[in-house]
Amino acid sequence: MVGNTGSPPGREFLYDANLLKELDWSSVKDFTKPSISNVQPGEDWLLVRPLKIEDYDHGFLKLLSQLTKVGSVTKEEFIRQFYAMKSAGGYYVTVIEDTRDHSIIGSSTLITEFKFIHECSLRARLEDVVVNNTYRGKQLGKLIVLTVSLLAKRLGCYKMSLDCKDNLIPFYKSIGYRMEPGNANSMTIRYDETPPATAPS
Amino acid sequence: MVGNTGSPPGREFLYDANLLKELDWSSVKDFTKPSISNVQPGEDWLLVRPLKIEDYDHGFLKLLSQLTKVGSVTKEEFIRQFYAMKSAGGYYVTVIEDTRDHSIIGSSTLITEFKFIHECSLRARLEDVVVNNTYRGKQLGKLIVLTVSLLAKRLGCYKMSLDCKDNLIPFYKSIGYRMEPGNANSMTIRYDETPPATAPS
Secondary structure (H helix, E strand, O other): OOOOOOOOOOOOEOOOHHHHOOOOHHHHHHHOOOOOOOOOOOOOOEEEEEOEHHHHHHOHHHHHOOOOOOOOOOHHHHHHHHHHHHHHOOEEEEEEEEOOOOEEEEEEEEEEEEOOHHHHOEEEEEEEEEEOOOOOOOOHHHHHHHHHHHHHHHOOOOEEEEEEOHHHHHHHHOOOOEOOOOOOEEEEEEOOOOOOOOOOO | OOOOOOOOOOOOEOOOHHHHOOOOHHHHHHHOOOOOOOOOOOOOOEEEEEOEHHHHHHOHHHHHOOOOOOOOOOHHHHHHHHHHHHHHOOEEEEEEEEOOOOEEEEEEEEEEEEOOHHHHOEEEEEEEEEEOOOOOOOOHHHHHHHHHHHHHHHOOOOEEEEEEOHHHHHHHHOOOOEOOOOOOEEEEEEOOOOOOOOOOO
16 A cells, blocks of 8 residues: 555555655745735635645545536545545645545645756646635635746746646736746647547648 | 566666557548558658667667756666656657667657546557658658657547647647647746746746
8 A cells, every 4th residue: 555654554655754744935926915815815724735636535536526527436436536646656646634524625636747948947837726616805716826836846847838728827927927928839639539530731 | 677577687668568559540540641550650761669778879869868968867867767657657659760770760758648537548649759850751750740640649649739830730739639729829937047036927
């Protein structure tokens, strides 16, 4: 079994929660008003931490379904995927918990990739950002994205990238992301759709 | 030691070479003229296969340096990263070898990611595509990208994405990739540069 030594079964985190301590929020302090951080998120009932298996029972997948199709996922399937991520390493699914009822109200995922380029470095990707849309005005989007962005920096990643829809560009610009001139395109093939019958002209 | 059972030390592939057999080239046959595939790449001295450690000595990193900064990477560092990828799983670095002198003349990387969304599915990314620019006219770019794209499909990925520069959009369109309307933006933070002094307006 893969797990943190000493954690009771089923109460372990996807990754070492100590990695979220002492992130360098000074570098992004101008991006939130009032200033917040993962350890001082603005309300005493907000908790930023790694994903754990119990989150299945506290609305984690329902939250993700605000973002895209999740479909039917049993707890067994969830646990299997949780351990697949934990075993592979490089998966930093990070959530915001409302500690009053333990519900999961925000989530974002940092994924790190081993590279040969840049002197065998580490590259970061931001994925699956979602905040419960009933908690507006608390900067939870900035909170959850900046937390994993600072984690990527701490892990030594040389860059962090994300793909996003047009309407989210201003949000990500407001927290330091940018579109590099001539190099800001995301392209896709979907295998769950019927492919085109002929080559595009 | 992580390795394919029975392989002599140092001669193993990054991933199971059998995965490259019987890819479904019929679905993309209109994308190349004349039609090629990873098993019939158009010249008998072209070989498409997974990366192996020996490729360090046959120009793999020099090839990558046509793409971006690679820097100084010792063979020990290369081997360490090779096994880090192999141990984590999900890294499908695929190369084209000129078997006449064993030089590596093309490379692309498929990376798969475990997701909770889409019923705990697998998502694919295309990274670090490069072809030796002295081998023009042999469709090697299409060969190496289509190989890993079909591999992603075979592995059951629901979609495959890539980030690219403006001038490469027509190339990727010609082999089935598309920019989804309103959802084709790639944004980045670089941690190897000086951050902005204040928040962007």
